Amino acid sequence: MNSTYFIELFLGGLTRGSIYALIALGYTMVYGIIQLINFAHGEIYMIGAFTALIVSGALAFTGLDPVLIFLIAAVVAVVWSASYGITMEKIAYKPLRKAPRLSALISAIGMSMFLQNYVLLAQTSDFQPFPELIPDLAFLDPVSNIMNTTQFIILVTTAVVMILFTLLIRYTRIGKAMRATAQDKIMAQLVGINVNRVIMFTFLIGSSTAAIGGVLISSHVGQINFYIGFIAGIKAFVAAVLGGIGSIPGAVLGSFVLGLTESFGTGYISSDYEDVFAFAFLIIILIFRPSGLLGKPTKKKV
Amino acid sequence: SKDSGTIKIGVAGAHSGDLASYGIPSVKAAELVVEDWNANGGVLGKQIELVVEDDVCKPEVATNTAAKLVGEEVVAVIGHICSGATKAALGIYKDSDIICISPSATNPPLTQSGDYPNFYRTIAPDDAQARLEVDFATQTLGFKKLAVLHDKGDYGKGLAEFAKAMIESDGVAEIVLYEGITVGAVDYSAVLNKVKNSGAEAIIYGGYHPEASKLVGQMRKKGMDTVFISDDGVKDDTFIKVAGEYAEGVYATGPMDTSSNTLTMAANKAHQDKYGEDPGAFFLNAYAATTAILNAIEKAGSTDYDALTKALQSEYVDTTLGSISFDNKGDAIGVGFSVFQVQNGVYVEIQ
Amino acid sequence: MSDTAKNGLSRYITAKDVKRSAIMAVWFMFLTFPIMVIKVNTVTDTVEWRWFNMLIIGVASFILSHVWKLMIDRREGRMADAVSSSVIVEKKTLRDRMEEKPMIKKVGSLVILVIAVLFPIVTGMYQTSIMITALLYVVLALGLNIIVGLGGLLVLGYIVFYGVGAYTYALLNYHFGLNFWLALPLGGIFAMIIGILIAIPVLRLRGDYLAIVTLAFGEIFRIVMENWNGLSFGPSGIANIPRPTLFGLDFSIQQSTTLTYYVIVIFVIITIFIVRRLEDSRLGRAWVAMREDEIAGEAMGIDMWKTKLAAFALSTFWAGVAGVIFAGKTTFINPASFTMWESILVLCMVVLGGMGSIPGVISGALIITLLPEYLRAFSELRMLIFGAVLVLVMVFKPEGMIPAIRQKYEFKGITGNKNKGDK
């Protein structure tokens, strides 16, 4: 096996990793702040994709420039996904802040099923072709067999989003408030933070990234149905845990590691066990680093 | 019940959940046939009543479904849709002398093992389909290097295994790659790189259309022009709709085109009239299955198990799949498969 | 706050409420606009506008937001009510009365037992068959409850052990003709061994990390079963697994279904019995301590590792036993029966019913398995309703439908007799 093959697998793994990363970021943020495995996060991603599909479909007859349609669709998808995100938080999670954590988890699972079936019933159970709106970037032509335009855009977007998030959390007031809220909600209130608003904001940006992910990934894959969120969500969740759940760079690193493991596992061993590689790798990492690659040790001082 | 005013026929399969699109058309087919017959006086002077039960394609649910149908005293069942669920349910039907005709369960042992004497199907088994695919790839197209992929599922992997065994025993072509892909994965670039690297001239894929359209789409975007040959899980218009331009040139095997058959045209039209859209997967097979069982009841003059068995195995009946009968294992005689190719956005029968 | 609570449903709907609901209606119309109203066909480039849906959403959310508000008020009010009633009148629940008069409990159990015994005789095979499925889930839920409810460890891959049990029977029968009765304990033991093997490396993980690792093991199990044809026959599965019979007799399906039913009923009873005894033992207390504070528990001399392992081992055993019965009932198994979704479903049963509460877990399992079965009529809406029910139950009864009231040791008098009650 030659080195081109290696590079192809590497880039393939990287793209796949950044796909996971866009979803994992939202997962990890929500987890970080309310320690909830938001099972319905994948559904927000799916709704983002569907919204974009609907908008671009509805705009198709206007004869607008496809790039413009794509941008409009993406913006609308972000707005609606964010709205779904905060509505979901208000209905299904906020009343459960003080409840046992597993109750919130089950509520999230219920929400996930509800949203899947809502889209299924309101739209269709069939796969839908997702329009190709992004024109090929000329400078990628020579390498189009290993990296096409959507892959490139996904990679770049992931990097940008991760950097923005890291800056946001580290240097802005809302970032500070998020960190405080994540660690001690009562104390956060006592220093003057509106905890409800911070949590809402977290859902808002988490859902927005999921929507961006939904639009980009669907453009890359070319088809969507109501169920895409569940599988992608699980993988992204695994990636977030691998990286150390709650950590933003961790989510991205975990996603890349996962994507590369799958890609090389498939490429050099067998795709029969593609997911086994991913999961086995996760287990091994966690055995040696019980809080993930970049996670903080959970042990408390006695 | 058997003595009361109606004759009950069960319809079982996935009617909800992610596989519903494979099960619902068979319900519609059975309804259309039965409406037709009932309008003409039913069978044996009785009206026919359908008992529709959902098994969501799960074996454990199928046993409950079967128990329910037995309790309803149906004389025959159209279904189930998935092979696994069918296997789980058949034992129960066998015990109660109920005939089961599936429009879609293609797993070969269902007929070939001899374990299920009450089972019939209006679709060719997987091995027949695999035979056709392999012959087409190695003889018609003359390929020497083949990649065999599947979706690790019951149906897809079964088919791929047959194809693999046949290619190996034929010795005409070589299998350069044999792998299962992961259903629902966000992308297949790694496995496609592997295909490319293996030098395969064609892919024989066992599985359903969603993965097929993803595979084909990504393959073409990567600039690979490897030929794609698949099965009747892909010979579905949704595949063309989703894969769009990338679908061009894809081969898929499927039941012979009978659309010029008058019965078939009538059935399709009836569906159009009633539901306003074209029928879905296995509609014609289910239509044929329902016709066959009603015909057998009429010919046998009773709903007795032995009489029905005899009628099914001896009488030819005109159906949407042509004139068919069943062999003593339960496979339909007269139901054949052809190879289709996507040309200008439609499947065209080419062999 | 307490005023609103007291008046409950009969309270006026004020102008403020109307305004709020109107805002809600507008919000939901906005929210659902793209998905409910527009339907595009990207192939034919046609767009369908379904404005009527928007109207429905508007009206429905206007009404539902009132109901929601009332229910939330009531939920908050319940706490307030509890205060006043504890002073004025003791409201007695059935459970209180049961605790006071053991007779009620005894008679109740007896009635349930009689119903359980007569069930297959009175009803048909279909009902019995569904009931077996439901009771299988009861055993699974009770088993999972040992880890999750008693041990406080979140496990998302529980169905593996069910699968191990089922495959144990199927394979041993296929290769060696092993019969159902021998497979029953063997399935449990194999599941337990696998459970321990899985647990050993991962038990030091905390909380959600443990959950995700068990989920990973669950998926690995399924994928290996799909791929390793030599072992498991892959996705086409194993068919013709014999149903249970007695004394080598030839049973009709009806008879063996009835037999399976009684087997599972007996196992439900044994499971309940054992879980109850475990709860109320040295080990059970160690589990509670582990749930409450691991570090303090260790300082009290509890070997957390052993304690966790015990929870895993005991819990997985039941899943294995249930798996054997499952294989005997369906006669056909393949990996598709052991997906992550099934694990999640069992977890839902445990939490929805009430973690750690035996009656809760049982009703959770029964409701989640039986409701969809009897709600066939709504087949399209079924999963939508199911999802909504999960959310609603959790929001309005966060502790589950029948919350656990931990059996507490009470000291009554110097003789030191233990009296368990729920004061």
Add this chain to the structure above:
Amino acid sequence: MAPILDVKKLRMDFGGLRAVNDVDLYINEGEIVALIGPNGAGKTTFFNCITGVTKPTAGDVMITPPSSGKTERINGLKPNTITERGLARTFQNIRLFQNMTVLENVMIGRHPRMKAGVLGAILRDPRTKAEEKQVIEDSYEILKKLNLEMFVNELAKNLPYGAQRRLEIARAMATEPFLLLLDEPAAGMNPQETRELDDTIVRIRDTEGITILLIEHDMSLVMSLSERIYVVDYGKLIATGVPEDIKSNPEVIKAYLGEEINA
């Protein structure tokens, strides 16, 4: 006879921070010894090292249980094993099992002294039954010793703070230690309660024969209780001796007491 606890050159590093710096400390059977020092001096860390919560970087922790008289090195053992050997502790930040009753908290303490396993739990043989009965009685006796019997069926979290502190002691005593390590037992107590605690500790030592090592910032308690005092600062031992000497030790005054106390 060898000291029941003999700590030699104990060292604990956290990254670059040396929280415990080569501390030597011993306790003889029946003593009440105090460990004092400024905040962050390493007292709690010292306890954690001895009880297995953290693994010391270097040094030896030797115990000689009076019952066996055999000396054993215990560093690196797991906390539960150390508790089984006969060391028990309380925590600076109360760590009760909040949702268990007072009685149950103490019953958990009896855990290492009980035998019933899974089979016993399920079969409930006469031995297990007797053991269960015994544990309740024993636990109640312990509660009485700490004047907690009126709370016996209360949930731990509903107890007043002072009672919670005493319950921590009761729970630790239930493990039948020969050495009891108390981390700031009087924190959050008012003077009245502190005085009662003083009596209780003396009583535990006198009637139960349990040796005691305590960390405390309440000098009135320390001075009246302890027979010997160790003072640490920045992880290092800066003084040891009887209360009278410590009180007037200028280094201790400077680092810790602030002014000479006349308690």
Add this chain to the structure above:
Amino acid sequence: MLKIEKLETYYGNIQALKGIDIEVSEGEIVTLIGANGAGKTTTLMSISGVVPPRSGKILLNGEDITGKAPDEIVPMGLIQVPEGRRIFPDLTVSENLDMGAFLRKDDAQIKRDVEYVFELFPILSERRNQRGGTLSGGEQQMLAISRALMAKPRILLLDEPSLGLAPIIVQQIFDIVKKINEEQKTTVFLVEQNANLALKTAHKGYVMETGRITMADTCENLLKNDEVQKAYLGM
């Protein structure tokens, strides 16, 4: 400045406060003492809005703040050092201090204030990059107080600030309280177990027993009071 009327607070169905009245005037140090479980912490939590009272009234500078959320009350200058310290465990010492100044925007002055508290508690300066969760008990207590000072409170609520502190630091804490009260005119409401020091530091004192105020007087008088001496001063 702070006026509490007939305050009643519940935890579920347990009544923790049974109608209490407290008044704290501008510039005063007022202390609240009482046995364990009397409801002192609950009083503070009710004032801050964390545990909303069921009935009664809380006025801050004449404005009714009953039932308001903490994030509305805190910006009015009411800051609390809560029981149990509540250090943000994963933030460093510096970040914890920074969090105290969350509502402030005068960055330059914040920097100077950080240096000021580091002068007050040099050990914190040494530990400035250590995670709050790994600090010793006493260090955490110092950090909690410093964090509150960073908010530049107009009224400061302290819940047992001396808990777990070395004698030398206890003395220092009370000196600081006096100092900020005198120099910055910060009003202080102090809950303490160390009644002796508290009464010596404060101007006015309240005694609380099982959810009720049983005594209210100047500190001199309370120090002389027999009951107080017996129950809270350990004499």
